[in-house]
Amino acid sequence: MNTPAAIELNLEKIRKQFPVLHQQVNGNPLVYLDNAATNQKPKRVIDALTRYYEHDNANIHRGIHTLAERATKAYEETRHTMQRFINAKHVEEIIFTRGVTESINLGSSSYGRAFVKAGDEIIISGMEHHSNIVPWQLICEEKGAIIKVIPLSEVGELDLDAYQKLLSGKTKVVAVNHASNSLGSINPIKEIIDLAHQVGAVVLIDGAQSSAHLPIDVQALDCDFYCISSHKMYGPTGTGILYGKKELLEKMPPYMGGGEMIKDVTFEKTTYNDLPYKFEAGTPNIADVVALNEAILFINELGKENIANHEAELLSYAAKKLSSIPSVRLIGTAREKVSVQLFVIDGIHHFDIGQMLDTRGIAVRTGHHCTQPLMERYGIEGTVRASFSVYNTKEEIDLLAEGVERIVKFLK
Numbered sequence: 001m002n003t004p005a006a007i008e009l010n011l012e013k014i015r016k017q018f019p020v021l022h023q024q025v026n027g028n029p030l031v032y033l034d035n036a037a038t039n040q041k042p043k044r045v046i047d048a049l050t051r052y053y054e055h056d057n058a059n060i061h062r063g064i065h066t067l068a069e070r071a072t073k074a075y076e077e078t079r080h081t082m083q084r085f086i087n088a089k090h091v092e093e094i095i096f097t098r099g100v101t102e103s104i105n106l107g108s109s110s111y112g113r114a115f116v117k118a119g120d121e122i123i124i125s126g127m128e129h130h131s132n133i134v135p136w137q138l139i140c141e142e143k144g145a146i147i148k149v150i151p152l153s154e155v156g157e158l159d160l161d162a163y164q165k166l167l168s169g170k171t172k173v174v175a176v177n178h179a180s181n182s183l184g185s186i187n188p189i190k191e192i193i194d195l196a197h198q199v200g201a202v203v204l205i206d207g208a209q210s211s212a213h214l215p216i217d218v219q220a221l222d223c224d225f226y227c228i229s230s231h232k233m234y235g236p237t238g239t240g241i242l243y244g245k246k247e248l249l250e251k252m253p254p255y256m257g258g259g260e261m262i263k264d265v266t267f268e269k270t271t272y273n274d275l276p277y278k279f280e281a282g283t284p285n286i287a288d289v290v291a292l293n294e295a296i297l298f299i300n301e302l303g304k305e306n307i308a309n310h311e312a313e314l315l316s317y318a319a320k321k322l323s324s325i326p327s328v329r330l331i332g333t334a335r336e337k338v339s340v341q342l343f344v345i346d347g348i349h350h351f352d353i354g355q356m357l358d359t360r361g362i363a364v365r366t367g368h369h370c371t372q373p374l375m376e377r378y379g380i381e382g383t384v385r386a387s388f389s390v391y392n393t394k395e396e397i398d399l400l401a402e403g404v405e406r407i408v409k410f411l412k
């Protein structure tokens, strides 16, 4: 893994690499604070997409002509870069998907179909995204298995004592996020994984909110599955990966049938391709996978530690500024967090806040953030969410705080 020395990031230089940031929205310079939904793309990623379509476009793993070979090479190069990015032992442990949602569905459906049976238990946490709840409910419904939920404290930290009590010989799978898209909490996944392994359960980690911010070493973590979306780490939409331990993936049945995932087809019987192709049926999202390579290199060159340090500074600055505004209430104040901050203003609907901020060019997310059970835990319907990325500045947070202050003054 590439770990450049700790450096102060040159924000001006970084911002120049993101064309989308340099525009006016509703007559104001864009302040993009919706990075947990999807972050923006540096020019090198956009250029890689164009370059691919202008020079190399062909289907992969099929043709023997020059373009097909170039396209295949570029696609497979991203697999190798991703292998190094998460320190996977084998390159065939990296399966390209459409993103975390598909990665979790692939994992839950294929592993679940083969190994989950009636009466088994699947543990998730109270701060999961719907993508890490519903796929497990589907498999539980099909198999007669049961979901158990790890509770969390008021500040947004998982209750590990309660987790230990939930674990038993019946636990087949533990599925939790590395970092919460709503609360920002970074979960102690190494401890969660080790405890699950003690009862023989496999562990799937939803890495949607960690891949751009936290170091990931799947071998050190010893997780069984790890899911990543490209578009949350400066890469294109529509692609991502499922990492799975080779010995597990080999035992799992295919998720989808079609071209590419087969060795031999007759009307009587089909034999399946080797990993990773067994799980990559059909023509994949070649161009976006190719451009994802540039996004990983972008992160590596800046250094995740440097990115994380900058974002941590932004987060604590934002938390301080927002909490000093009368009637603003922060939700999610765990000790370890990625750069996501939820807040509500008592008496003002979050949609109104979002809309009024948009008139000032400030993009935030409002609503339940695809975590309805979590909102229920806090007795609220939704919140405003500001989430920060490597290109954000303290000046932008000042604009957010000023906007919120005005809304409070205007509406109260």
Ligand code: C6P
Binding pocket: 036, 037, 038, 098, 099, 100, 101, 102, 129, 131, 132, 177, 179, 180, 181, 182, 206, 208, 209, 229, 365, 369, 370
């Ligand atoms: N969260 C957000 O605004 P996809 O959409 O498949 O790339 O990722 C789904 C997903 C799964 N888990 C977590 C923790 C996530 O944050 C997300 C996506 C976005 O918070 C869009 S809902």
